[in-house]
Amino acid sequence: MKHLLLCALLVLAGTGAGAQAQHTLSGKVTDPALEPVPGAYVMLFKDTVLQKTTLTDADGHYNFESLPDGPYMLKASAMGFDSYSSPVLTSTTAPPNIVLTEKKSTLKEVTVQAQKPFLEVKADRVVVNVENSIVSSGSSVMDVLQHSPGVTVDNNDNISLKGKQGVVIWIDGKPTPMQGADLGTVLRGMPSGSVDKIELISNPGARYDAAGNAGIINIKTKKDQRMGINGTATINYGQGKFPKYGAGLTLNYRNKKLNVYFNYNYALRYWFNHLTLDRKFLDTAKSNDGGQLFRYEQDNYAVFDFNNHTASTGIDYSLSDATTLGAVFSFGSNVFSPKADNASRALDGGNHLLYDFKTTGRHANKYYNYAVNLNLRHNFDSSGRSLSIDADYAAFNTDNRQNFVTRYTAPDGSAYQPDYYLKSKLSGVTRIQSLKADYIHPLGHALRLEAGVKSSFAQADNEPLFYEMVGNDYVLDTKRSNHFLYKENINAGYINLSKDASKWSGQLGLRLENTNANWHQVTTGQKYDTSYTQLFPSLALQYHLDAKQDLGITFSRRIERPNYQQLNPFKYFIDKTTYRAGYPYLQPASFYSVELSHTFNQKLVTTFTYGINKGVITEVIQPSDTEDSVTVQTTKNLKQMTFVGISGAYTFQFTRWWSNVSNINMYYSLYEGNIANTPLRNGKPTFDLNTNNTFLLPGNISIELELYYQARQIYGYMDVQPLWMLNAGIQKHFLDRKATLKFNIQDIFFTGYPKATSIYTGYREDFIAQRETRVANISLIYRFGKNTVAPARKRGGGAEDEKSRAAGSNL
Known part of the structure; x- marks a missing residue:
């Protein structure tokens, strides 16, 4: 090295x-x-x-x-x-x-039509222009991610990029507080109308936090960049199986010294999840289903009413031509009351009915958070020498109440056993503080030095309480209830040297991170304390072959730290036979990656990737190690995952009115490890394809047609079946292009939901997870104010990696 x-x-x-x-x-x-x-x-x-x-x-x-x-x-x-x-x-x-x-x-005198494509291919990232997309209008951010190139969302809402798990999700340069199902809940409640673009960054450099094996997905919300008083108002309605409503308002005032903005978005989105499961517990002495000992056939149907509010306000003030102060405050809440019904059949080895049971779940969930950022930027001179400082404070809270009633019935219709009543109160809070500084210093001869330091502190306090009915009263279940405390401090520093010559450009970086973490399971008395310091080198070189061709190579080492939810061993029940639990002994995973790329005319980008993920953190659905006929959804370390892939992003302009952007990812992931007494060495070549066509028609009308296809793939112990989606939309500008009307239909043929099989020693599970993917949306957007543009300075807080793992503790 x-x-x-x-x-x-x-x-x-x-x-x-x-x-x-x-x-x-x-x-x-x-x-x-x-x-x-x-x-x-x-x-x-x-x-x-x-x-x-x-x-x-x-x-x-x-x-x-x-x-x-x-x-x-x-x-x-x-x-x-x-x-x-x-x-x-x-x-x-x-x-x-x-x-x-x-x-x-004026705008009404302009006759040339042009708009940004849905996808833009850049040297270091792929940009999804959500604001310019017709087919994304009126949907949620999760819907947009699901048909973004190289992005995969599984049945548990885990997000992967180019076949790699461990993506860090950012919003406006700051990581989100959720992962897995909790992140899915937030993104499904967040309207796409609040988003300008999504950046897919697969191999970040040393300036970024080292977390995120698969890279970063940065969701950038809308900010009006025009001078004077300006704004945008949006209203939309969607209809799938259930209705969806949304509205948003953006206000901005800007002059040469001051910029003040305010954003607010509201969404009420009814959404369903229909999960069918076939679970077989097998005789390990036999190798096929003929060795079945016991079987569950389960049909889970849940309806969610995501009631989402997001708001942010900020100010930038120029103290002088060289110095700018800024402050940002943001707030978000998502309140919903899921109604979940589960019908299950228990069968013996000969598939004869032993009993069936029905579980009714009526819950009340609240997720809410707020964050404050103070920032300063100073330009020392016109050469580009600058200093930026960010101070962040954020808090993420949850207050979830669950109420389960399970009734058991024998084959003859009589009561098989007494009804079972379970209640829970899942509350938690995570607080994050961070301070960072970044310095840029040109060295002459096209050399530039970047350096920075950062320190962050996170505290998570989770206390899930479960109550079983005994007699006529609910009694605390001490075997399930617990109190989990987590503290973490990360101190980091980096140095980055870059050069831009006539034929070469390059960047060399080194990041040092010191991690100190400890957790305390109050109920059981378990404690764990760890501290480690690691180096994260990165390298990027690009050679300009000629005016139209570039060759590039990047190398980086990254880390995936367990989030607080993944470490917390409390049980989150779906029904009496199925629950989700954290694993407190998860270890950080290290990912080494190298990418070779070729760019032609800034339109054709081809990338080859090779990577090794040591100790890969993997979501698994396995039989319980301690309970009979119970299934656990948890997270474990595998030995490693080896990744080889080639991706191509291509932009075509067939005619002046027909353009196309296509992205294809072909890769092979080999997983190795041993979980639940099941040795694993499995992989399969696979690919996914995204192609988007835009047609510009007379009368300020445009049409979009998009196809997404994901081939069969292997993810750890899971064998995921192919899926595809066809989306179409049309839009028209009017009132001198100040107003836009959009209509689209997503997943026209209702084929964009996952199906998969997981096999362990003594256990097989097949599932189908149908979701509200087929939706028709109509939206109206109106822009008001002046048209003179002065772009706002970039804002990015310091609490980056921590927020991406924080809300896992908020259950």
């Missing part, structure tokens, strides 16, 4: 050695009043060939480094302004400040 880092550093430093003289072109872009225009697009040409592009910073400055002798020409553009072209410049000529003139034409 030391030799690899040394060689890469020499490559980066040596790309400028022996080259011809290097020059710099820099300047400022302003409006006619000489006020800076941030976010302007500046292009550098040599002999009419585009060489480099950049965006102006908050002060309107642009900078091009490491240039050989000219001549050059500059072009600049920004929304609301006419484009600018400079006279011919030499590399020694000081370019004049660029003054953009405001456009005099």
Whole structure:
């Protein structure tokens, strides 16, 4: 590893050695009043060939480094302004400040139609433009994720990217507080209308927290970037088996010194989950179903009424041209009362009915959270030297009440055994505090140094209480109830060196993380305390073959820490025979990954990936180790997972009115381990395909047609069957494009739900999880305010990895 880092550093430093003289072109872009225009697009040409592009910073400055002798020409553009072209410049000529003139034409005079595609393929990520998608309008964020390229959501709402588990979900650069079923609950209640875009980042560098084996999915909510007072109002209605309602409002005020914004979204989404299970407990001396000892046939039907409120407000204030202060406050709540009915049949080895039982569940669940971020950014000079500081505080709370009644019936219709009554109160809170600082320092010769530090503290307090009816009263069940306390402190520092030369660009990073964690199971007296320090190197090199082709390689080591829910051993019951439980002895998993990529004309991107996940954390559904005929959904460490894959993202423009973006992932995952006395060495080549077509028609009308297909795949002990979805939509702009009406139908043929089989020693389970995937949506969007744009500065808090694991404790 030391030799690899040394060689890469020499490559980066040596790309400028022996080259011809290097020059710099820099300047400022302003409006006619000489006020800076941030976010302007500046292009550098040599002999009419585009060489480099950049965006102006908050002060309107642009900078091009490491240039050989000219001549050059500059072009600049920004929304609301006419484009600018400079006279011919030499590399020694000081370019004049660029003054953009405001456009005099209005939107109604523009006749050229254009819109961002649903998918944008970039060198380091794939961007899903949710706001521009017709087929995503009126749906939930989880619905959008399920048909995003390379993203898979299983029956337990675990999210994987390009076949790899361990994805960290971010919202606006800050990780979400949930994982698994709890994250699924939040994302299904979150309307897609609140989202601008989703970034799929498969191999992040050292600047990012090391958590997330499969990378990062960053959900970016809408923020109005226009000057003055502006806003967007949205209303939508959807109808599947059940109705869905939603509305949202975005308000923004911006001038050269101040930016204030407020967002609010509401959604009431009725949603069903129909889960059928066939569970066979087998004689281990026999190798087929003829050795059946006992069997459950179960039919679970649940209806959810997700009542979701999300709100955020923030302010940015420029103390000077160089310094900006900001504050963000956000709040979210999701209240729902699931109605779950389970009908089960217990059969003997000959499939004769022993008894049946019906469980009725009537619950009341509350998830709510709030977060505060204070941030500062200071630009020391126009060279790009800057310092940013973030302080975060967040709290995530849950208060869930469960009420089960189970009635047993013999084959002759009589009572098989007394009715069983179970109640529970599952309450929890997780608090996170973090402080981080990031520093950027240009070194000259196109070298740039980035460095940063971060410290975070998390505390989780969960106390699930279960009560059984004894006689006519409910009595505390001390065998199931418990009190779980968790504390964690992570201290990190990183250094990142990057270089952008004429033919080469590269980045070399090293991150150090020190983790201190302990938990206390108060009920049983169990305690666990651990501390470890690890290094996380990363490398990225890109070679520009010519004006249209690039070759790239990235390498990184990442970690997947167990979240608080996965460690907490309390039992969350589905019925008396099935429950979910944490495993307190989970260990962190380490993932080593290398990617080779080829980009052609910024439209065709092909990537080869190889990775090894040591101690991979895997969701399993296994027979209980201590209870007879009981199934447990939990999380365990496997020995390792080896991953080999190739993915292609391709953008086609067939005609001026027909464009297509297609993404295909082909991969092989080999899982090795031993859980529930079942040795595992299993894998299967598989692929998934996403293709999206956009058709621009006269009259401000456009149509979208999207197909998603996922082939049969192996995930640990689970054999997942193929699934596919066909989505279609149409939209029309009117009122000078200030208003947009969208209509779509998702999963037209109702085929986008998972089916799978899990096999262990002495146990086999087959399931089908039908969900509300077929929905027709209609939505109306209205935009008001001015059209002059000045992009808001990027905001990103410091509590990144911690929030992605926090809410697991909130049950």
